[in-house]
Amino acid sequence: MGITLYLNRKNNEIIVKEPQDVSSLTNGFYGKMDKGIIHLQPEEALYMIDIRNAKCIDETGNTYTFNDIASIFLKRKKLLARYLTFKDWRDRGLIVRPNFEAHRNYGRSTTKKYKGGDFKIDAYSLQGVFFFDDLITIIDDEASGKELYEKYWIGQFGTYKAAHRGKIAKLDIHETIYLLKHGNLSLKNTKLKEIWVEANERIKYFEDMYSVYENWRNKGYVLKTGFKFGTHFRIYFPGASPIRENDEWIHSRHVVHIFPRKSKMLISEWSRAIRVAHSVKKTFILAIPGKKLEIKINPKKPRLDFLLYHRKKGGIETPKNGQPRFFMYSLSEDEYLGGEELAEVLFEVKYYGLEALLAIADRESSITFYVVKRIELPGSDYEHYEIEWMQP
């Protein structure tokens, strides 16, 4: 026999009171016990009906189906995204608890430390022509173009992966602006101001893109286009050089994607970028440029959705023997996520000292998980995160 749920039609509370049911749910860490009665959250009640063969009745003996119960809570935001992500975690035999139980810093968050550093370029006197339609600068002075490429990996001298082939250097739009500001580049046909205007007109959130480029470059990192890997930039650690050692091309290990605070991105597009990086075995770094806002934490109404307990040696973690590991944010495929919204959520996770887990329910109710880890990049005001696909 399944469990019996009782719905109180006056306050829409769902409780469990049969002793054997109470004991079964207590063992599974469902609901909240109060004087021998267990009060369930809507997601918990739906799970009982969907998966645990529970029956739900009210005072007068009417029966309630999954949809009957769900309909009562229809006004709740992303009810199904929450239910489906809750269900997935539970289906794995792991414990989920409501967000409002978060009450302190759990000391669980991991920070990734990246090297700081600085970068200075020699006082060259570089001359080039800027091609507005292509957003590329060409330097046709062979010696300067070559040195710029070999010493700083700025521009592409000759041909991609065949620098000896050809005599001109091509600077992309970020390299062009960087050298105009910091590298004594002058252009025969235009000035920084005009290029800046053009780039901002042509490329959405260009200012954000460039500021991330400059932020990392100033610390000695090398940033080149991430086109082949589906992201804005690929990134090499300080000291990387395009000159092949033992005829081996250096492979980047990280890619950087910029998520402007004011932008909104479809979850499916967001996920696509992470997938490409994953398929080429690169670490995906998300950069949220711009000034961090003051974010208020309301302990009674967290932005995040569920506290997740994970595994430990020899078993699973529970509220009895451990602490939550992740704070889950439930999303669905066709939703839009804003840069600022994500920044807020990640700030909240940090406040509680948990790891952030983004759980995305696709249109087929399959769930994809991403763990988000904060990056410490000395001297940077921007927020950076490593995002990794995870199978719990």
Add this chain to the structure above:
Amino acid sequence: MGITLYLNRKNNEIIVKEPQDVSSLTNGFYGKMDKGIIHLQPEEALYMIDIRNAKCIDETGNTYTFNDIASIFLKRKKLLARYLTFKDWRDRGLIVRPNFEAHRNYGRSTTKKYKGGDFKIDAYSLQGVFFFDDLITIIDDEASGKELYEKYWIGQFGTYKAAHRGKIAKLDIHETIYLLKHGNLSLKNTKLKEIWVEANERIKYFEDMYSVYENWRNKGYVLKTGFKFGTHFRIYFPGASPIRENDEWIHSRHVVHIFPRKSKMLISEWSRAIRVAHSVKKTFILAIPGKKLEIKINPKKPRLDFLLYHRKKGGIETPKNGQPRFFMYSLSEDEYLGGEELAEVLFEVKYYGLEALLAIADRESSITFYVVKRIELPGSDYEHYEIEWMQP
């Protein structure tokens, strides 16, 4: 010694006239011969300077560098994207000729034929609740939900890849609308019209997405979310079933991405979607829904950029021994491509009976090629193309 180019400052024509240079360029199929003199296109002249160590002078003996020559043609659209894609093809030892030489149907285009068919659903009487915030319908009548899933692969009964787990069926927004229109579904809390309005408000180009879904579904194809593969839908051929045979899950081989005529997509985003499909070994289908426009071909000004000769058994094709194989469209990473623009370009390629090759110059001047093949889907008014990454 390199070749000598002569620039005529009056008309900005670039010619080659030294007999040994003329003979060298003739053998390489560069330029156009007229009375013993070769007239070069700007891309050809730039290539000579960049790669073939050519010197360029004018009547009075002034020397011109790469940038000097490029600056003369600075007003030409996407000059560098064109130059870099031209260069890549030439660097492979293959022949490129100017677009205006296209003069007939070359009979080279390949069409992919897909099965037609029709689809009828039994006259069920289905009831569900629609969750607006999640754009999902739940059917909690176990028998109907299960049959719908097993017989038509509509909805997800139980759990993804574990249909026995759970008792409810989830229909996504496309399945919901399809069943409201064609499958006798009724919803307890709302009607088709309201859902249609909501979906169009929430999802950009929803009408286009749904119309592609319906177009294929009506022919018996099964469409499910392509979320895991970075596209709008994955697609199974008629007859596919979610019921495992010999405990083997059926894998889709194709994904469909919708490119609305009115939308503009950043080339890098566009390419990202193809990359994910490629990394999971699926054929990428691009759908351009909506009415085909009447497109005018101006033989003197093709939209496409270069005629490409490819390889043949034992060597390369040339204008002497063969015909062009591809018509190349040159693009760059940071450019926006419109659905209608692409449709026009592909119409033009068809007109000339060539295969379409999209060549994308990234910010590092590396080129990525995609071959586009027209799909014949009987009974469909929409345009569909297979797009495949290619290494020439």
